[in-house]
Amino acid sequence: MSTSRDEGPPVGGPAPELVASGFALENADAPFLHRGLNLADMAHVLDLSRRGLVPPEARRALLELLLVAQATPAQDFPYDPELGEPYNSREAWFVAQLGDVAGWLHAGRPRREAVRIALRLHVRHQIAELVTEAARFGRDAVARAEEHAETVMPDQTYLQHAQPSTFAHYLLSFVYSTVRDGHRLLAELDWVDTSPGGAGCVNGTRLLEDRAFVAEALGFDGVIEHTRDAMWQVDGLISVLAVASSLVSNLSKLAEDLEIWSSSEFDYVDLDHGFTRASVLMPQKRNPYSLSIIRGASGVLIGRLSGFLAVSKSPSARSDNLIYAYGEVPRALDLTLRITRLASGVVRTLRVNADRLAEEVRGGYSQATDLAEHLVQTCDVDYRTAYLVVGRAVRTASRAGVPGVEITGEMLDRAAVEHTGHALGLAGTDLTDALDPWRIVLSRDAQGGAAPAAVARMTADLTARLDDLDARARARLAAFDGAEAALLETVRHATRQMEETR
Numbered sequence: 001m002s003t004s005r006d007e008g009p010p011v012g013g014p015a016p017e018l019v020a021s022g023f024a025l026e027n028a029d030a031p032f033l034h035r036g037l038n039l040a041d042m043a044h045v046l047d048l049s050r051r052g053l054v055p056p057e058a059r060r061a062l063l064e065l066l067l068v069a070q071a072t073p074a075q076d077f078p079y080d081p082e083l084g085e086p087y088n089s090r091e092a093w094f095v096a097q098l099g100d101v102a103g104w105l106h107a108g109r110p111r112r113e114a115v116r117i118a119l120r121l122h123v124r125h126q127i128a129e130l131v132t133e134a135a136r137f138g139r140d141a142v143a144r145a146e147e148h149a150e151t152v153m154p155d156q157t158y159l160q161h162a163q164p165s166t167f168a169h170y171l172l173s174f175v176y177s178t179v180r181d182g183h184r185l186l187a188e189l190d191w192v193d194t195s196p197g198g199a200g201c202v203n204g205t206r207l208l209e210d211r212a213f214v215a216e217a218l219g220f221d222g223v224i225e226h227t228r229d230a231m232w233q234v235d236g237l238i239s240v241l242a243v244a245s246s247l248v249s250n251l252s253k254l255a256e257d258l259e260i261w262s263s264s265e266f267d268y269v270d271l272d273h274g275f276t277r278a279s280v281l282m283p284q285k286r287n288p289y290s291l292s293i294i295r296g297a298s299g300v301l302i303g304r305l306s307g308f309l310a311v312s313k314s315p316s317a318r319s320d321n322l323i324y325a326y327g328e329v330p331r332a333l334d335l336t337l338r339i340t341r342l343a344s345g346v347v348r349t350l351r352v353n354a355d356r357l358a359e360e361v362r363g364g365y366s367q368a369t370d371l372a373e374h375l376v377q378t379c380d381v382d383y384r385t386a387y388l389v390v391g392r393a394v395r396t397a398s399r400a401g402v403p404g405v406e407i408t409g410e411m412l413d414r415a416a417v418e419h420t421g422h423a424l425g426l427a428g429t430d431l432t433d434a435l436d437p438w439r440i441v442l443s444r445d446a447q448g449g450a451a452p453a454a455v456a457r458m459t460a461d462l463t464a465r466l467d468d469l470d471a472r473a474r475a476r477l478a479a480f481d482g483a484e485a486a487l488l489e490t491v492r493h494a495t496r497q498m499e500e501t502r
Contacts, residue, residue: 014084022323023081029327030086034074036118037090039484041105042066042491043197043217044114047208048107058101060498063491065097070488087111108207109200112319116196116231119326121218124192125480126333127185127240131473133337134182134247137344138175138466142459144347145171149452152437153268153357154366159260161366164437167352168459169450174254175462181247182469188243189476191236195220199230202317217490219483234312234321237329241305244336245298251343252298255291258346262288267356272349275342290346297339304332361437365394365404370443374434375412379424389415389424405435 014023045062048054054062069077069090079089088111094102105114145168155165195218198204198211204227208214211223224230261268277289308328312321368390375386392415397407409426416424433439445451448458 013082019081023083023085026085026323026326027079027081027089029330030077030079030089031074032122032330033086033115033118033326034077035070036121037087037114038066038070039121039218039487040114040117040197040214042070042487043214044105044109046217046490046494047213048104050213051208053107053207054104056498058104060495061098061101062094062104063495065094067488067491067495069093087115108198108205112201112322113196113199113231115326116322117214117218119322119329120192120194120196120220121480122330123237123240123333124189125477126330126337127189127192128473128476128480130244130247130333130337130340131182131185131189132470132477133340133344134178134185135466135470135473137251137340137347138178138182138462138469140344140348141171141175141178142462142466144350144352145169145175145455146459148352148354149455151352151354151357152361152441154361154364154437161361161364163369164361164366164440165444165450166441166452166455167354167357168455171347172455172458172462174250175466177250178247179462179465179469181243181250182466182473184243184246185240186469186472188236188240190221192240193221193476194224195222196224196230199224199227201231202228217483217487219480219487228317232317232322234308234325237325238305238309238312240329241301241308241332244332245301245305248294248298248301248336248339251339252295254343255294255346258350259288259291259295262291268353268360270351270353271346272351275346275349290342294339294343294346297335300335301332304328358437362405363403365398367404367435367437367440368394370440371404371407371412371431371434374431375424379426381424385420388419392418405437407431407435 042063045054045059045066049059077090078093079086080092081089083089083092091102091105091111094105148167148171151167153165153167153170154161154163155170156162195211195215197214197218197220198208204211215223224233258269258271260266262271271286271288271290273286275288275290276286278286308321308324311324314320371393372383372386372390375381375389376383379386381389389412393407393411394404396402396411396415397404402411409429409431412426413423416422416426433443441450443451445454448454
């Protein structure tokens with residue numbers, strides 16, 4: 001049967017347009033994959049060798065050259081887009097050194113399998129390191145909260161005074177979100193820390209029927225069960241990007257608050273000089289540059305997550321979704337790591353203007369909710385009536401320049417007459433418990449409240465949880481490093497033995 005199709009491998013070199021776009025793009029990601037590619041190749045050669053598939057001399061030559069590649073920094077390795085993507089560059093280098101012996105690296109394994117493994121080796125280390133940095137941010141925030149457990153402030157919603165609280169209670173709200181994201185990262189780490197080794201392209205290989213050896217040699221926690229799924233799954237990477245976006249989104253909320261509060265109009269907080277930048281034109285200005293970096297990074301990460309979702313919607317068993325993953329995921333995690341460290345520094349060095357916060361809470365009307373609840377408790381009225389009476393009293397007080405702490409029973413009675421037609425009998429009543437911001441804070445001793453005792457319980461609990469997160473992440477890092485060191489020592493030992501027996 002005749003056909004006009006041009007089958008077989010490409011003839012000649014790649015088009016310059018392909019080199020400048022696709023291969024250059026992939027080679028730019030080589031530094032993320034270099035170490036993992038070498039380790040994956042070492043494990044693969046050892047696996048082939050233990051099955052008697054690789055001749056001893058070929059095994060020795062490959063392992064010795066892989067040790068040279070491992071000792072060569074990625075920036076010094078001859079990755080060349082003219083030769084194709086990073087795996088092709090490596091293949092050209094191996095062939096130049098060893099000839100066809102280099103072909104054993106392909107036995108029972110497509111190039112994408114090696115790259116999949118390399119990506120997981122890199123990302124799992126990044127995730128564990130990110131968890132330690134998230135724990136550090138949490139501990140720094142907890143330490144500041146302990147300093148400001150009695151720093152009263154008007155907490156806000158929509159930049160409007162809400163209720164009397166403390167700076168400690170405000171700050172701890174960001175720690176809880178960080179802890180949750182830390183646990184999510186550890187859950188995603190369990191997904192990343194599994195091996196696609198031995199999966200082939202879609203259905204494994206007859207050369208390597210046991211996939212556990214490569215997984216154990218590389219320190220993976222297990223093997224991805226389904227071979228086709230092992231090679232083409234991206235859902236876990238989407239989850240990793242989503243959690244990274246969530247973590248930085250939480251930090252961005254804090255940064256936006258602090259940017260507003262550090263302005264001269266608010267003057268609630270002041271950033272350390274090291275986290276600001278001067279205006280080159282206006283001598284009086286010191287801009288909160290670090291906060292802009294945090295806020296902008298949140299947008300960048302949301303964009304990377306959205307972009308990766310867009311390329312991941314392709315039909316199954318396509319490379320486009322993973323070609324971009326090799327750079328996008330590590331870069332997103334690296335940015336998240338840097339931003340988390342930056343946020344830690346901002347919080348650790350932040351100066352809180354306690355006097356200004358106290359002045360603001362005493363000059364406003366954030367005690368209005370407590371006052372309405374006081375009427376419900378003492379005047380036998382429903383909350384809607386109490387709410388409307390207090391609202392009228394607050395409006396009158398604000399127009400007269402009377403702060404909330406100076407609202408009187410007489411003012412409430414007049415408001416009640418206007419709304420209900422009769423007074424509540426509050427003239428001459430001491431309303432201090434319902435109006436004094438500090439007494440209001442002290443009343444919030446229930447679980448999760450702003451009273452110092454409640455805050456102390458939360459800081460103790462958060463410290464324990466953050467320490468646990470940090471310990472679990474560091475244990476994983478130590479296990480990863482230990483597995484890598486053990487594999488390298490096995491390879492060195494094997495090459496020494498073979499050299500001695502030659």
